[in-house]
Amino acid sequence: MRIALNGVTVRFGLVTAVDGVSLGIEPGEIHALVGENGAGKSTLMNMLFGLVKPADGTIVIDGVERRWASPQDAIRAGLGMVHQHFMLQDSMSVLENIVLCAEPVGRFGFVDFARARARLDAIAESHGVSVDLDGQLGRLSVGERQAVEILKVLYREADLLILDEPTAVLTPQEKDRLFDTLRSFRAAGKAIVLITHKLDEVMEIADRVSVMRAGRLVASAPLAETSKEEIARGIVGGVLPAPRARRAQKPGEVVLSVDALTVARRGRDVGPVSFDLRAGEIVGIAGVSGNGQAELVRALTGLERPRSGAVSLRGERIEGRSVGERRSLGLSYIPEDRQRMGLALGASVSDNASAGRDDRRSFAAGPFLKLSAMARFARTLIENYRIRVAGPRARAATMSGGNKQKLVVGRELSRATPLVIAENPTWGVDIGAIDFIHGELMRMRDAGHAILLISTELDEVIALSDRILVMYDGVVSGEVAGGEASRERVGALMTSRAAAPSGPEGMGEVA
Amino acid sequence: ADKFFVYVSPDPIGVNAFLKMGQTGIEAAGEKYGADIETYESRTAADRLENVNAAVNEGADIVVMLGFEFNDIVRQIAPTAPDTQFLIVDQCIDERPENVHCAVFREYEASYLMGVAAGMLTETNKVGVVGALDIPFLHRYTDGYAQGVKSVKPDASVDIRWVGGENPFADPVRAKEQAVAMHAAGADLIFTANSGGDFGVFEAAKEKNFKVFSVDVNQCPNAPGHVVDVTLKQVDQAMLQAIGSILEGEKNVTMALGLKEGGMSAMALEADRIADSGCLIADHPDVAAKLREVAGSIKDGSLKLEDPMFAK
Amino acid sequence: MAAHGTMRAVLPWVITLLWIAAIILALLLFVGAPLGEALSGFWQGAFGGRRHAYLMATLSRTALITGMAISVMLSFRAGLFNIGGEGQLVAGGLAAALTAILLPGPPLLVLVAAILAAMLAGALWALLAGVLQLYMGVPLLVGSLLLNYPVRYLASYAVAHPFRDVPSGMVQSHLVPQETWLAYFPGTRLDIGILFTLAATAFALVYSYWTVHGYHTRLNGLSADFARTVGLPVRRLTLQTLAISGAIAGLVGAIAVFGIHHRYIDGMLVQPLYAWTGIIAVLLVGMVPWAVPLSGFFFAAVQTGAAGMERAAGVPKEIALVIQAVIILFVASRVSGALSSKEGRGDGHA
Amino acid sequence: MLDLLLDPSFAASIPRFVTPILLAALGGALCERAGVFNIALEGFLLTGAFAAVLGAYYSGTPYLGAAAAMAAGMAMGLVFAEFNLRRDGDAIVVSIAINLLAAGLTTFLLRAIFNVTGAFSDPAIVGFGAIRLPLIEDIPVLGPMLSGQSILFYAALASVPVLHVFLARHRLGLRIRAAGENAEALRAGGVSPRRVQLLALVGCGALCGLGGAQLSIANVNLFVENMSAGRGWIAVVAVLLTRGRPWPLFCIALLFGAVDSLSFRVQGMGLAQQFTDMMPYLATLTVLIVLSWWRARRARGDVS
Numbered sequence A: 001m002r003i004a005l006n007g008v009t010v011r012f013g014l015v016t017a018v019d020g021v022s023l024g025i026e027p028g029e030i031h032a033l034v035g036e037n038g039a040g041k042s043t044l045m046n047m048l049f050g051l052v053k054p055a056d057g058t059i060v061i062d063g064v065e066r067r068w069a070s071p072q073d074a075i076r077a078g079l080g081m082v083h084q085h086f087m088l089q090d091s092m093s094v095l096e097n098i099v100l101c102a103e104p105v106g107r108f109g110f111v112d113f114a115r116a117r118a119r120l121d122a123i124a125e126s127h128g129v130s131v132d133l134d135g136q137l138g139r140l141s142v143g144e145r146q147a148v149e150i151l152k153v154l155y156r157e158a159d160l161l162i163l164d165e166p167t168a169v170l171t172p173q174e175k176d177r178l179f180d181t182l183r184s185f186r187a188a189g190k191a192i193v194l195i196t197h198k199l200d201e202v203m204e205i206a207d208r209v210s211v212m213r214a215g216r217l218v219a220s221a222p223l224a225e226t227s228k229e230e231i232a233r234g235i236v237g238g239v240l241p242a243p244r245a246r247r248a249q250k251p252g253e254v255v256l257s258v259d260a261l262t263v264a265r266r267g268r269d270v271g272p273v274s275f276d277l278r279a280g281e282i283v284g285i286a287g288v289s290g291n292g293q294a295e296l297v298r299a300l301t302g303l304e305r306p307r308s309g310a311v312s313l314r315g316e317r318i319e320g321r322s323v324g325e326r327r328s329l330g331l332s333y334i335p336e337d338r339q340r341m342g343l344a345l346g347a348s349v350s351d352n353a354s355a356g357r358d359d360r361r362s363f364a365a366g367p368f369l370k371l372s373a374m375a376r377f378a379r380t381l382i383e384n385y386r387i388r389v390a391g392p393r394a395r396a397a398t399m400s401g402g403n404k405q406k407l408v409v410g411r412e413l414s415r416a417t418p419l420v421i422a423e424n425p426t427w428g429v430d431i432g433a434i435d436f437i438h439g440e441l442m443r444m445r446d447a448g449h450a451i452l453l454i455s456t457e458l459d460e461v462i463a464l465s466d467r468i469l470v471m472y473d474g475v476v477s478g479e480v481a482g483g484e485a486s487r488e489r490v491g492a493l494m495t496s497r498a499a500a501p502s503g504p505e506g507m508g509e510v511a
Numbered sequence B: 001a002d003k004f005f006v007y008v009s010p011d012p013i014g015v016n017a018f019l020k021m022g023q024t025g026i027e028a029a030g031e032k033y034g035a036d037i038e039t040y041e042s043r044t045a046a047d048r049l050e051n052v053n054a055a056v057n058e059g060a061d062i063v064v065m066l067g068f069e070f071n072d073i074v075r076q077i078a079p080t081a082p083d084t085q086f087l088i089v090d091q092c093i094d095e096r097p098e099n100v101h102c103a104v105f106r107e108y109e110a111s112y113l114m115g116v117a118a119g120m121l122t123e124t125n126k127v128g129v130v131g132a133l134d135i136p137f138l139h140r141y142t143d144g145y146a147q148g149v150k151s152v153k154p155d156a157s158v159d160i161r162w163v164g165g166e167n168p169f170a171d172p173v174r175a176k177e178q179a180v181a182m183h184a185a186g187a188d189l190i191f192t193a194n195s196g197g198d199f200g201v202f203e204a205a206k207e208k209n210f211k212v213f214s215v216d217v218n219q220c221p222n223a224p225g226h227v228v229d230v231t232l233k234q235v236d237q238a239m240l241q242a243i244g245s246i247l248e249g250e251k252n253v254t255m256a257l258g259l260k261e262g263g264m265s266a267m268a269l270e271a272d273r274i275a276d277s278g279c280l281i282a283d284h285p286d287v288a289a290k291l292r293e294v295a296g297s298i299k300d301g302s303l304k305l306e307d308p309m310f311a312k
Numbered sequence C: 001m002a003a004h005g006t007m008r009a010v011l012p013w014v015i016t017l018l019w020i021a022a023i024i025l026a027l028l029l030f031v032g033a034p035l036g037e038a039l040s041g042f043w044q045g046a047f048g049g050r051r052h053a054y055l056m057a058t059l060s061r062t063a064l065i066t067g068m069a070i071s072v073m074l075s076f077r078a079g080l081f082n083i084g085g086e087g088q089l090v091a092g093g094l095a096a097a098l099t100a101i102l103l104p105g106p107p108l109l110v111l112v113a114a115i116l117a118a119m120l121a122g123a124l125w126a127l128l129a130g131v132l133q134l135y136m137g138v139p140l141l142v143g144s145l146l147l148n149y150p151v152r153y154l155a156s157y158a159v160a161h162p163f164r165d166v167p168s169g170m171v172q173s174h175l176v177p178q179e180t181w182l183a184y185f186p187g188t189r190l191d192i193g194i195l196f197t198l199a200a201t202a203f204a205l206v207y208s209y210w211t212v213h214g215y216h217t218r219l220n221g222l223s224a225d226f227a228r229t230v231g232l233p234v235r236r237l238t239l240q241t242l243a244i245s246g247a248i249a250g251l252v253g254a255i256a257v258f259g260i261h262h263r264y265i266d267g268m269l270v271q272p273l274y275a276w277t278g279i280i281a282v283l284l285v286g287m288v289p290w291a292v293p294l295s296g297f298f299f300a301a302v303q304t305g306a307a308g309m310e311r312a313a314g315v316p317k318e319i320a321l322v323i324q325a326v327i328i329l330f331v332a333s334r335v336s337g338a339l340s341s342k343e344g345r346g347d348g349h350a
Numbered sequence D: 001m002l003d004l005l006l007d008p009s010f011a012a013s014i015p016r017f018v019t020p021i022l023l024a025a026l027g028g029a030l031c032e033r034a035g036v037f038n039i040a041l042e043g044f045l046l047t048g049a050f051a052a053v054l055g056a057y058y059s060g061t062p063y064l065g066a067a068a069a070m071a072a073g074m075a076m077g078l079v080f081a082e083f084n085l086r087r088d089g090d091a092i093v094v095s096i097a098i099n100l101l102a103a104g105l106t107t108f109l110l111r112a113i114f115n116v117t118g119a120f121s122d123p124a125i126v127g128f129g130a131i132r133l134p135l136i137e138d139i140p141v142l143g144p145m146l147s148g149q150s151i152l153f154y155a156a157l158a159s160v161p162v163l164h165v166f167l168a169r170h171r172l173g174l175r176i177r178a179a180g181e182n183a184e185a186l187r188a189g190g191v192s193p194r195r196v197q198l199l200a201l202v203g204c205g206a207l208c209g210l211g212g213a214q215l216s217i218a219n220v221n222l223f224v225e226n227m228s229a230g231r232g233w234i235a236v237v238a239v240l241l242t243r244g245r246p247w248p249l250f251c252i253a254l255l256f257g258a259v260d261s262l263s264f265r266v267q268g269m270g271l272a273q274q275f276t277d278m279m280p281y282l283a284t285l286t287v288l289i290v291l292s293w294w295r296a297r298r299a300r301g302d303v304s
């Protein structure tokens, strides 16, 4: 089918997420949609799929203008979407997941699973996508889940496939398998929209590429007529940030030492993991999410008791200590999930800023709070970290994600502890904020603090780290010195033992 | 009207025959002495206090209270409201101010008669009694009954159980369960003295087909063919009399009403009503005769019963 | 523009109030009550009476309801859904009565000892629920609720058998020594118990707004994950908060004993639903501490007012419960969203 | 003790206690699985009990009584939905309010309609009779338990497998489970989770209504204030314990019901009434503690 979006605008309250975008999507074509976080890619596609209502603009399909009351209409019209975050039911079987919301019903509205099975076998035939229909979804790897999502779309006989950052969590092998499938769709004359942050993929598979920035469509052209650099420039708007200059300095004494640490998790335990972290160095931990990073971090920060092994902070054994004790011993932690762990969204900026400080005297007199002192402290953070917010008394929830993140980073870094653990510190944050946060981490390193950077963004790890540990399936599968780190080498390590699909995924995140 | 009487019930009146009698009593009094009447129903201890307070506030001349729940309250309030008269029915308090009056009953005398009947009629030699709550006052019923049974069948066993629970005086569900259980345990005649709960026992009697005794008013029609006899408590009469003497300016009116004074009775003793009472006792002239005889000896004092409320 | 803004803020509330009013009106019409008398009766019953006797009754209810509300509020703000206030209240009341009856000594000392005993009892009972949650994994919501029943029956047993005032004929303890009774305000039947409630309220306000402990528990209440992440001693905070909250409930029990009934009467603290009214009083104002006493007074007035309405217009006073429930449904669903998230239950809110 | 357990009238009494809890719990299960945290079962039960008496009294047949109970329960479900789903009220707050509403409305209407307080009983209230199953009633212990019960008991028994199959294989069942686990996914699939949850609530109301009917026009033929007396809360616990899975739910309900009825029997053995009153709640707590503790131990192996 042939789709045209004309001057589409989507608003969320005061935020204009998508701003007058016009775009054409052709059958038999893979259309890549790129842009930085918050650019509006998902929103645009959600709107096309009927999940959000446009404030303005129209959808024209095969020359007919269409309006959706709900995604159901879009689905009936032959649209299918694989969302940025999987839309699946862990406790259900694969089959149930696929038929959900499109159930073939027999008598009394009971689901006719046999019929569904037959159809799916046929589909598996034609596109070579197949998953054990009776397996429980919760047990599947991310790659397999993706396959299920795609089966869902096929099952509904979609002619337009929208995939929102499908490769973000895939191993290269899984990615290749996915791309083969996409090619077969293209051959079958289906239209495909592929949202991604990875330009290599765009170059590899796309026929046409559109770039969004700040809700606007800044470019849309056949791949042939553009180049990687041009696209990149389009994304960030003008010049690319120069690769960060790192001052060479030899690391100081060991700050954090991890020895044969193992952590429990469903399926296979994480570890044993051993490594040292010295003052004045950034050690990056790379890896596809769900390979044990989350568990490792929880064990280091004290949010979870390890099964075995030793952790010492500046010579002190801490594996048995509480979070509070560890923090006062000199540990700061920038959690991945700012919404739940980084901040108390319901509390004021000031309350958030002073939380977890151990210099009690400076914000409390005996049992009583020094509210003014707390507000003053919040104000300094707001200034030093250029946080855009009404003021110390504003509720944390009113900040945008990037500013929320800046507040968390500011609170933790301002403690100036010998050890900083930063977990995906720039996740879901706009490019300006990313640049700023990276700068802060670097400054800390240069100032002689030890920083453990856990990130699923390969480029981030490579850009910042003095040494890179790669985690795969719960263990450190290799170490690379920052100097000679390349996407290829690290990528290879991220997928070693690639034969086995990497254990149960996403566990860390549900924690 | 120039007079104003208030009746404060200790609990929701509902199907509670005893409290209903208070209602009829106050209405009768209103008629007879040409007074406006109001009824304040209580649900909780706090309600009772507030209701009596309210009665005084609303300028009641006489506040009639049913049941022992009001002792503290009257002690507290009566001294502060000298121009209000307080009548406690069913209870009395010692060293009371002169604007406090009582009318009490000797329920155990009538209950004793029920026991006698039960003792005579039981075939299994097992009888039972369901009381609302294990409190001394209700022992007037349960113990009186038990003594009655023993007096004719010393070897008979009397199974005493209590309803308890959230609202013991109005929980037919639990009352029924107790009756069923007792019947299952062999009791063939069950005395029910738990006001609101009586209906539950009647239900059980109908289902399991055993016979029961009940209290306060003629409840025989509530379970035709299952109620042997009932004790009769002339609350309304007592109220009328007491209010009468209060209005005559008598201080510290005190009435203790038993079989002798006609404040307590039993259907068996009501020659004129027994026939169309619907009570089974009508078909047992021998038993009825025996009861009249026992009642006689209680009235003339030849048979002394001590008040179980103050036993133990 | 600004006017327009305020308009937008106010309008939903106006509509809400209209809804509530409409429902109450419908109920009154349903029982065919003369509206005029009903309303004046309500007003009289809540605030009127000779020498404001009814206002005093309202205030004495307020003392207990607000007390319970304060107790509950401290838990709720810490994200602890402790609905076991009833049990803690009963434990306190019983402890107070028994201490005062059994303990010899000068009245004032006895009174103080009894009040402390009540607070201790309430605290322990609340802690029990906390322990069940922290060490046995029993959700506080359910655990605290179920614990209401055993203590209720234990108290009932205590005053029905070992400590019963037998001659009184009721299921109740003996009277506490007359010298320990709380005095009445001169010329009224209102006891000074309400002063204790005021003290508790003052404490709660200071605690919630200006103490470190209150600050930490508040953070824990807003996000337990966050509190854990920044290293707050979540378990200790939980137990301490429950203890404080239970102690206040116990205090309320003592007020009821020494101020109103002067003994422990079976059911005297349960049947009037003090604890539940306290809970909804907190929910009504979305756990905002300074507003809690006001909403406590409001609900007390609704209850006594309903009684007045019954006297004046024959409207069953049970209407009070209905009114309260309706108000909570409409209002609380606008203000308090922060509860189920603690349980991690309920459908996803915005 | 043993003879007591073998006492046929004891066996026969168990279903009377199990039925209301079971029906309410099954309703709660629907909500639980649909992701609606409904702890207002107590209120739903009470409403049902009252409506049943109302219906039976005016229609003269228990069946219309039961119908009225279901209708009233559903209405409560709608109220819950209105405030929890549409107005986004906190589920716990709404539950508490609805429990109060039920307590208030029933006592209020009791006086407004029948002009009585506390309890209403009248010969015109026709209850469900016992249904005797010829052959089964002769089986020793099970006989009296399975035979001679109200039709509602058999309905409750039947609903267990029905609900099980419904959740497993019915379209709505599937969607209910989805709404409970990942509502966003349902939305993305073009099905409104709210609507699914609304249906679950209505179903819950209907089942609780029947449970209430068992209390008021099957166990007895009258209404008593606060008749549900905590059974709804016990049902809530049963739901939480079993996470709304029908068969385990059935077992728990059976256990709670048995203890409930046992508590009456042991009074005959000289145990103080207050302690027998305590038994059901202590039993519930104990089961809760044991299971939760066991779960916690088992879960300690996991992340989170």
Ligand SMILES: Nc1ncnc2c1ncn2[C@@H]1O[C@H](COP(=O)(O)OP(=O)(O)OP(=O)(O)O)[C@@H](O)[C@H]1O
Pocket (backbone or CB within 6 Å): A012, A013, A015, A016, A017, A035, A036, A037, A038, A039, A040, A041, A042, A043, A044, A084, A428
């Ligand atoms: N439900 C929402 N309510 C309010 N604002 C929203 C909502 N969803 C998205 N936004 C805002 O709209 C903008 C576009 O978001 P969108 O998710 O489309 O970005 P994106 O390009 O998909 O980013 P990413 O690459 O991180 O997925 C962002 O500023 C985001 O905060």
Ligand SMILES: Nc1ncnc2c1ncn2[C@@H]1O[C@H](COP(=O)(O)OP(=O)(O)OP(=O)(O)O)[C@@H](O)[C@H]1O
Pocket (backbone or CB within 6 Å): A012, A013, A015, A037, A038, A398, A399, A400, A401, A402, A403, A428, A429, A430, A431, A433
């Ligand atoms: N659920 C929501 N409801 C209302 N507004 C929202 C919501 N989510 C995001 N916003 C608003 O959208 C804007 C961007 O939010 P979001 O958290 O997506 O920003 P971001 O793109 O992640 O971070 P940043 O834009 O700072 O890089 C902010 O103004 C935020 O207040």
Ligand SMILES: [Mg+2]
Pocket (backbone or CB within 6 Å): A037, A038, A401, A428, A429
């Ligand atoms: Mg974003």
Ligand SMILES: [Mg+2]
Pocket (backbone or CB within 6 Å): A041, A042, A043, A084, A164
């Ligand atoms: Mg996106």
